Amino acid sequence: MNPIRLKLAIAYDGTNYQGWQVQKVGLGIQEVIERAISNIFQEQTRLHGSSRTDTGVHARAMIAHFDLPREKLKMPVSKIPLALNSQVPDDIRIMEAHAVANDFHARFSAKGKQYRYSVYNYHAHDPLLRNRAWHVPQKLDLEAMREATKHFVGKRDYAAFANNRNYEMESTVRTLHRCELRKQGRLLTFIIEGDGFLYKMCRGIVGTIIQVGQGRFSSKDIERMLEARDRRLAGMTAPAHGLVLWKVFY
Amino acid sequence: MNPIRLKLAIAYDGTNYQGWQVQKVGLGIQEVIERAISNIFQEQTRLHGSSRTDTGVHARAMIAHFDLPREKLKMPVSKIPLALNSQVPDDIRIMEAHAVANDFHARFSAKGKQYRYSVYNYHAHDPLLRNRAWHVPQKLDLEAMREATKHFVGKRDYAAFANNRNYEMESTVRTLHRCELRKQGRLLTFIIEGDGFLYKMCRGIVGTIIQVGQGRFSSKDIERMLEARDRRLAGMTAPAHGLVLWKVFY
Numbered sequence: 001m002n003p004i005r006l007k008l009a010i011a012y013d014g015t016n017y018q019g020w021q022v023q024k025v026g027l028g029i030q031e032v033i034e035r036a037i038s039n040i041f042q043e044q045t046r047l048h049g050s051s052r053t054d055t056g057v058h059a060r061a062m063i064a065h066f067d068l069p070r071e072k073l074k075m076p077v078s079k080i081p082l083a084l085n086s087q088v089p090d091d092i093r094i095m096e097a098h099a100v101a102n103d104f105h106a107r108f109s110a111k112g113k114q115y116r117y118s119v120y121n122y123h124a125h126d127p128l129l130r131n132r133a134w135h136v137p138q139k140l141d142l143e144a145m146r147e148a149t150k151h152f153v154g155k156r157d158y159a160a161f162a163n164n165r166n167y168e169m170e171s172t173v174r175t176l177h178r179c180e181l182r183k184q185g186r187l188l189t190f191i192i193e194g195d196g197f198l199y200k201m202c203r204g205i206v207g208t209i210i211q212v213g214q215g216r217f218s219s220k221d222i223e224r225m226l227e228a229r230d231r232r233l234a235g236m237t238a239p240a241h242g243l244v245l246w247k248v249f250y
Numbered sequence: 251m252n253p254i255r256l257k258l259a260i261a262y263d264g265t266n267y268q269g270w271q272v273q274k275v276g277l278g279i280q281e282v283i284e285r286a287i288s289n290i291f292q293e294q295t296r297l298h299g300s301s302r303t304d305t306g307v308h309a310r311a312m313i314a315h316f317d318l319p320r321e322k323l324k325m326p327v328s329k330i331p332l333a334l335n336s337q338v339p340d341d342i343r344i345m346e347a348h349a350v351a352n353d354f355h356a357r358f359s360a361k362g363k364q365y366r367y368s369v370y371n372y373h374a375h376d377p378l379l380r381n382r383a384w385h386v387p388q389k390l391d392l393e394a395m396r397e398a399t400k401h402f403v404g405k406r407d408y409a410a411f412a413n414n415r416n417y418e419m420e421s422t423v424r425t426l427h428r429c430e431l432r433k434q435g436r437l438l439t440f441i442i443e444g445d446g447f448l449y450k451m452c453r454g455i456v457g458t459i460i461q462v463g464q465g466r467f468s469s470k471d472i473e474r475m476l477e478a479r480d481r482r483l484a485g486m487t488a489p490a491h492g493l494v495l496w497k498v499f500y
Contacts, residue, residue: 013377058378081374093374124331124343127263128308128382128494244378 002102003067006077008033008047008084009096010062015131015241016091020053020062029053029092033064036087040080041072050106050248051113054200056240058132060116061095063248065106104250112177112249113197117190117206117242126186133187134206134242140188140213145181148212151222152179152192152205159229161205162198163237172198172229179205191246200237208235252352253317256327258283258297258334259346260312265381265491266341270303270312279303279342283314286337290330291322300356300498301363304450306490308382310366311345313498315356356498362427363447364497367440367456367488376436383437384456384492390438390463395431398462401472402429402442402455409479411455412448413487422448422479429455441496450487458485 010033018026022034034047050063075083080097088094103109118133120126125135159172176194183189190206208225211217217235225234260283268276272284284297300313325333330347338344353359368383370376375385409422426444433439440456458475461467467485475484 011374011377013380060376060378085374090375090380091377093377095372095374122345124261124335124345125340126310127261127341127343128310130263130340132378 013091059245114193114247119188122186145213147219149179160234163200203238207238211235263341309495362499364443369438372436395463399429410484413450453488457488461485
C-alpha cells in the first residue's frame with residue numbers, strides 16, 4: 001500500500017536558524033520539524049520544502065511534504081499541527097496539515113511563489129520590527145522606486161540578480177507577475193510574485209530598488225543591468241531579515 | 251540659569267525588561283536610558299516617563315523628559331536620538347528628541363494616552379508575533395465583542411478593571427474616548443484611548459472582552475461589573491506582551 005503523503009504549511013521566525021535546509025553547521029528549520037515528526041510518528045522521514053530560505057529569512061507559509069506509512073498515522077490529519085507544535089520551539093509553527101496525492105511535490109509541483117520584503121524607513125529603527133524589517137534611514141524617492149518596480153515585471157532574464165551560483169548550465173529566465181511597493185507610514189513593503197526565483201533574486205531586486213530610491217541608480221539603469229546579465233552591475237543584496245516567504249501557489 | 255528640559259519619544263520591545271521603571275531586581279528601560287544619558291552628557295539625571303509600563307509591555311512612543319545643565323548640551327537637539335541610540339541595545343530606540351518648556355512634565359502634563367492591544371486568533375500562533383500578540387486559539391464572537399467595547403467608552407468608574415492596588419483613597423473614575431476593535435485577517439487590534447488608566451486597566455478590559463467573545467460573559471455582564479466596582483467580578487487580565495503604549499497626548 002502506498003504511504004500517505006502529508007502537506008504542511010509552516011510559519012517561522014528565521015532569526016535563530018541557519019535557513020530552511022538541514023545544515024552541516026548550525027540548525028535548519030527542516031531538521032527541527034523532521035525530529036518532531038520522528039517523535040510524534042516514530043518514523044524517520046525526509047521533509048521536502050518548496051524553497052530553501054536562507055539564514056534569517058522568515059516564512060508565513062512555507063509548504064513542505066513528507067510520507068508516512070499509513071499504519072503510523074494514528075490521529076486525524078487536522079490534529080497534526082497541534083501534535084507537531086508541541087515538539088518544536090515557538091519560533092516555528094505548523095499552521096496547517098492536509099493529506100495530498102502521492103504525486104504532489106512541495107517543490108516540483110509549485111507553480112509560483114509570493115515573497116514580501118519589509119523596509120523601515122525612518123532615522124531610527126522600530127525595535128519591534130528589528131528582526132523582520134530592513135532599516136533604511138535615508139530619505140527615499142518613492143516615485144523613482146515605483147517606476148523601477150515596473151522593470152521587474154514580465155518574462156525576463158534575471159541573471160544579473162542571482163548571487164553566488166553558477167547558472168551557466170540552466171536558464172536564468174523567470175517570469176514575475178507582481179513587483180509592487182506599498183507604503184504604510186514608515187513601513188515599505190515589496191510584494192514580489194513569480195513562477196520561480198533564482199538564488200537571492202528577491203533580495204537583489206529589493207536592494208537595487210532601494211538604491212534607486214537613494215539616487216544611486218536610475219530606473220533606466222535597471223534595464224541595462226537586466227540586459228548585461230552581470231551580477232556586478234546590479235545593486236546590493238538586501239539583508240535576509242526583511243524577507244518573508246509569504247505564499248506558494250500550486 | 252535654568253537647565254534645559256528635553257523630551258524624548260522612545261520605542262521599545264519590552265520582552266527583555268522588567269518594565270519601564272528602575273527595578274530593585276531586573277532591568278528597567280528607564281535605567282538603560284539614564285545610563286546612556288550619563289555616558290553621552292556626563293550628567294547623572296532622572297528620566298521621567300509618562301507611564302510605568304509593566305514587564306513585557308511594549309511602546310511605540312513612550313514620552314519621557316529629563317533636565318540637563320545647558321553647558322552640557324554640546325550637540326544640536328536633533329542629534330540626540332542618534333547619540334543615545336549608540337548607547338542602548340537595539341530593542342530600545344530613541345525616536346525623537348525636542349527641547350521643551352521647563353514646566354512640561356512627561357507624566358503630569360499628559361492629557362491622555364492611546365494603547366493598542368493585539369490578539370492573534372487562529373489555532374496556531376504566528377511565530378513573528380509571538381512576543382507582541384496574545385494567542386487566542388478559540389473561535390470568537392466578534393459581534394458580541396464589538397457590542398462589549400461600547401460599554402467602556404465614556405466617563406465611568408473602572409474600579410472593577412484595576413488590579414492589585416489600593417484605590418480607596420483616590421478616584422477610580424476615568425474617561426475613555428475610544429475602545430475600538432479592528433480585524434485584519436487573523437489579527438485583532440484593540441485601540442483604547444482615554445484621559446488616564448488605572449493599573450492593568452487596559453489588560454483587564456481586553457481580557458474581559460475576549461471572554462465575551464468566548465461566550466463566558468455577555469455584554470450586559472460588563473455593565474454589572476462596572477457598577478459593582480469589584481475586580482473579582484470582572485474578567486481575566488490579558489497578558490502583557492500584547493500591549494503597546496502607542497501615543498501620549500499633551
